[in-house]
Amino acid sequence: MESGIISVDRWSQGSQAYFLTHLHADHTRGLTPTWKWGPLFCSRITAKLFPLKFPQFKLSLLRVLDLGHWYTLPLFSPSSGQPITVHVMAIDAHHCPGAVMYLFRGEFGCMLYTGDFRWERTSRRAQIARNMLLNALKQEKLDSLYLDNTYCNPLYSFPSREVAARQVVNIISSHPNHDIVIGVDSLGKEDLLHYVSQVLKIKIWVWPERLQTMHLLGFQDNFTTKTSLTRVRAIPRYSFSIETLEGLNMMRPTIGIMPSGLPWAKEIFKGKGSAFGPSPSHGVTCTNRKKPNGSLAGGQIYNQYIYTVPYSEHSCFAEIKEFVQLLQPASIKGIVASSPSYVEPLYYFGKFCGKKQESSMLYQKLWSEERVERVETIQIKSATKTTNSNLQGKKRRKKQVGLLVSHVNRVSLLRRLRRGIKITDTDFPAYEDNI
DNA sequence: GCGATCAGTT
DNA sequence: CACAACTGATCGC
Numbered sequence: 001m002e003s004g005i006i007s008v009d010r011w012s013q014g015s016q017a018y019f020l021t022h023l024h025a026d027h028t029r030g031l032t033p034t035w036k037w038g039p040l041f042c043s044r045i046t047a048k049l050f051p052l053k054f055p056q057f058k059l060s061l062l063r064v065l066d067l068g069h070w071y072t073l074p075l076f077s078p079s080s081g082q083p084i085t086v087h088v089m090a091i092d093a094h095h096c097p098g099a100v101m102y103l104f105r106g107e108f109g110c111m112l113y114t115g116d117f118r119w120e121r122t123s124r125r126a127q128i129a130r131n132m133l134l135n136a137l138k139q140e141k142l143d144s145l146y147l148d149n150t151y152c153n154p155l156y157s158f159p160s161r162e163v164a165a166r167q168v169v170n171i172i173s174s175h176p177n178h179d180i181v182i183g184v185d186s187l188g189k190e191d192l193l194h195y196v197s198q199v200l201k202i203k204i205w206v207w208p209e210r211l212q213t214m215h216l217l218g219f220q221d222n223f224t225t226k227t228s229l230t231r232v233r234a235i236p237r238y239s240f241s242i243e244t245l246e247g248l249n250m251m252r253p254t255i256g257i258m259p260s261g262l263p264w265a266k267e268i269f270k271g272k273g274s275a276f277g278p279s280p281s282h283g284v285t286c287t288n289r290k291k292p293n294g295s296l297a298g299g300q301i302y303n304q305y306i307y308t309v310p311y312s313e314h315s316c317f318a319e320i321k322e323f324v325q326l327l328q329p330a331s332i333k334g335i336v337a338s339s340p341s342y343v344e345p346l347y348y349f350g351k352f353c354g355k356k357q358e359s360s361m362l363y364q365k366l367w368s369e370e371r372v373e374r375v376e377t378i379q380i381k382s383a384t385k386t387t388n389s390n391l392q393g394k395k396r397r398k399k400q401v402g403l404l405v406s407h408v409n410r411v412s413l414l415r416r417l418r419r420g421i422k423i424t425d426t427d428f429p430a431y432e433d434n435i
Numbered sequence: 436g437c438g439a440t441c442a443g444t445t
Numbered sequence: 446c447a448c449a450a451c452t453g454a455t456c457g458c
């Protein structure tokens with residue numbers, strides 16, 4: 001359908017260069033072991049983890065970009081055949097291991113694609129990334145920003161990961177005779193687990209594939225696959241449920257800890273003797289605040305066995321705001337648009353961008369069709385999924401029961417428009433290996 | 436068997 | 446109810 005000179009986190013044929021921000025499944029959809037459409041640029045850590053995730057993948061397609069360096073890509077204009085130069089720099093996104101943002105400079109101007117990212121003011125790594133970004137930009141203005149808007153709503157307020165990690169430690173140490181299970185994905189939250197392991201001087205059990213990942217990432221001693229060595233286990237999030245915890249508790253007293261940026265809790269934890277002691281609130285990036293549902297944005301009891309802790313690898317609203325304020329891009333597009341409560345980032349941040357936009361109308365246009373924005377000779381396509389398709393899809397599914405199949409094509413079509421971007425039509429140039 | 440997509444889960 | 450991220454079933458070839 002569409003094709004472009006470069007693609008970020010999108011994998012259909014037709015681009016001249018492909019960029020992967022990180023290895024989470026929702027960014028690699030379309031990448032298969034047999035994928036072959038061009039050189040794939042990623043960070044060194046992502047490249048290292050790549051074979052684990054895609055065992056059959058042709059590694060000769062990978063190009064490593066080291067952080068903080070400008071790389072030059074010799075590309076060609078699809079229409080004129082003229083050479084086009086695109087510069088790119090990878091910058092630490094402080095999301096999961098290997099996650100980077102990409103800063104592009106070309107005839108289309110200066111563009112930053114954040115991928116998923118966390119922008120903690122208190123974190124040393126985020127400060128380095130910040131300097132890298134500002135040095136790269138110098139006095140140049142950012143023309144467009146593709147933003148991780150996952151929690152782009154003032155409702156989402158949570159503390160730094162450091163603070164949340166301390167909460168996890170407190171929960172564990174206040175249950176000295178319990179087994180502990182922590183729900184994690186296949187990649188991400190390693191720093192949390194490592195911190196818990198260090199502070200409590202205890203190994204953490206992980207499943208075998210996860211141990212491989214840990215070893216590749218350089219965590220050699222803190223993790224094990226032997227259950228007998230520890231009472232703390234990290235388990236896949238999809239197997240973390242109330243039933244799981246109930247089952248475990250028939251064997252041994254066990255509590256579950258779910259680190260998540262979302263207020264998971266249904267039951268309101270009413271103050272008193274917090275099970276994990278005084279909440280350390282120094283150095284928080286975002287203030288704890290009452291949620292509309294009355295729950296606190298701190299570790300809390302979800303049910304008899306389960307605690308939730310606001311440990312997030314996405315930026316909270318205050319951090320997103322700070323980021324946009326720092327960069328003041330001429331235009332912003334959210335890269336996540338699946339939530340029914342999605343709000344176009346310009347609604348909040350329009351005042352930081354040159355133009356005071358009529359955000360709601362722009363927003364309508366943005367997601368009601370694949371809006372194509374022309375910037376000089378280059379077209380940028382925003383590939384966000386509509387809110388409505390999601391809701392309607394669900395409703396219809398319930399009603400449907402047997403009849404009506406015709407809408408399915410439309411819905412699945414909309415589903416395809418998820419994350420990632422492509423820039424402009426093109427042919428296929430010869431490639432100079434960058435590494 | 437393989438890739439793409441859908442359904443469903445926390 | 447929300448999310449991001451994931452698994453497993455099913456479809457088409």
